[in-house]
Amino acid sequence: QSCNKKTTAIDPKKAMGDLSEERAKVLSALRRTCLLQKVDEGDLVALAKEAERVSFKAGDQLGSSQGDPQQAMFVVTDGFVCREHWADGRRMRYVNEGPSGMGDAWQFTVSGEVVDGSRARIVVRGPDVDGLLSSMARALFSVGVNIESATAECPVVDGESRASTNFVVTKRRATSAAAAAALDNNEGAAAAQAGGGALVPLSASVESEEKMDSKTASWLSKVVKEACDANTLGFLRQEGRVNSFGTLHVVGRVPSFATTRATTDGVAWRVSAETLERRLAAGGKFPVGVAAGLSAEVFRMSESYAPTPLFDQPPRKVDVAAVSVAAAFEAYYRAMLNSLLNSSLSGSSGSTLFPNMHVQIPTRVAYINGFKFLRHTFADLIDPDLFAGYGKLVPALLPGVVMTPVSSLLEACNAGHQNPEPLLWRSTRGTTPRCAREVIFGLGLNHVSEYCEELVPASISTSKLVRNALGSIAAGVVAGYCSHVPHNLSTLKMLEPDVSYSAHWARLVHISRTTRLPPALPPRSAKILANLLTLFLPAGLGIRTTQIVGSFCLLNGITNALDRG
Secondary structure (H helix, E strand, O other), rough: OOOOOOOOOOOEEEHHOOOHHHHHHHHHHOOOOOOOOOOOOOHHHHHHHOOOOEEEOOEEOOOOOOEEEEOOEEEEOOOEEEEEEEEOOEEEEOOOOOOOOOOOOOOOOOEEEEEOEEEEEEEEEEEOOOOHHHHHHHHHHHHOOOEEEEOOOOOOEEEEOOOOOOOOOOOOOOHHHHHHHHHHOOOOHHHHHHOOOOOOOOOEEEEEOOOOOHHHHHHHHHHHHHHHHHHEEEHHHHOOEEEEOOOOOOOOOOOOOOEEEEEOEEEEEEEEEHHHHHHHOOHHHHHHHHHHHHHHHHHHHHHHHOOOOOHHHEEEOOHHHHHHHHHHHHHHHHHHHHHHHHHHHOOOOOOOOOHHHHHHHEEEEEHHHHHHHHHHHHHHHHHHOOOOOHHHHHHHHHHHHHHHHHHHHHHHOOOOOOOOOOOHHHHHOHHHHHHHHHHHHHHHHHHHHHHHHOOOOOOOOOOHHHHHHHHHHHHHHHHHHHHHHHHHHHHHHHOOOOOHHHHHHHHHHHHHHHHOOOOOOOOOOOOOOOHHHHHHHOOOOOHHHHHHHHHHHHHHHHHHHHHHH
């Protein structure tokens, strides 16, 4: 369908008068910021004329450093920048190549509904971007769904004109002549070339071989949404489209959120805090438009918030002094609980509570700092694109593997009462299950505790220390429970190295059978239940879980308290 409709929208080039075509880009760039997305056209034109052109080279810093007063807002019309933000010891990096954070101009809404028992209609509304129709078609085809028909429109919305140059479509797996004809006619391209539409409502009826239901329709809408976002991301990268920073902090000149540096050569446009303050103070429609834009952004962000995925948690900056103090205190707690757990497993009470502390304290300090540094190092050195999906586990698992020998030395300090071998030789016993235990411990300390901390609702507490403690408790329960079997086997192997793993397991099963199950049970049932108890509720589980919970609370709590101080 044609998009050739009359509009009263202000053409950027005409609105900017005799100024250069390059400067005319600023009008569209400012419109896409969350601060100015609802501002009146006339006010926006006047603001664009006052924007200062800034050419930058790769490596240049743009604007204020993090924590300094934000003196201006910037929009980037050419090139790319990277923003680095430190918060609570965590480093986060943002590159201007995504649709988020730019107001609602690049956002898509996708809905799915069942038409009848065999079809679903997927309705997409969002910006008019090159290759959009083709991307959605490929996404639907890739999940085993055939396109029966496709239509596209490009109406003018809110008087704004934004047209892309082309839609590329494919006939791959088209199931009807009507669908093939629609794709041959390239309706999306014709609509785009006609100009005009800020939004593209696309209705695609799809049909699969299986019965269609609302759950499938909802899933298909998510598939299409991901395709739209990915296509827009590629479009922004290719076109070098605008991104903005400082748009919120410039109002009132509050401390800058991040330090911004250029990653390529390019051009940005600077609007000073004085200019914005003057226009806000002048009254009229400008302040109302700013408030409306910020409200729209708040609504959008509140609907899209989700916690950071478990293995995408950014690493915290390592404060060696704080971590070392925490590890030294925690070494006594760990040594005491370890001695109690060893006695519970072996039945021997000959171990002291704090053996070889002259070895344990420096080793524990090196052990905890090692986990923190290795996580930080792997995050910096390993390309995340090489580890997509389950591959993200690789850099998360490596710290536990590397720190296994250090952990073995700590365990050997608690086993001298029963294993008379030299300390270093004793530390080599039970290494295989201990490696699995250390991997679990590292995941809990480095990832799960921070993930659980982020999940604590604000209604429970907004205090950093309280949230940290609750996250540490939850992560400690998970890590303690999941690591109990490898811990038991590695400990028994260190205490009695001449006994095989199978014999140690059989002994644990026998203890469960004789002390925790009724003697009248049939032998076959008793054997199965004893094995299940040993696997899921073994001896020493409470002590082990208490040990890990306490260790996480002490390590994270003391580190955060000292770091904040």
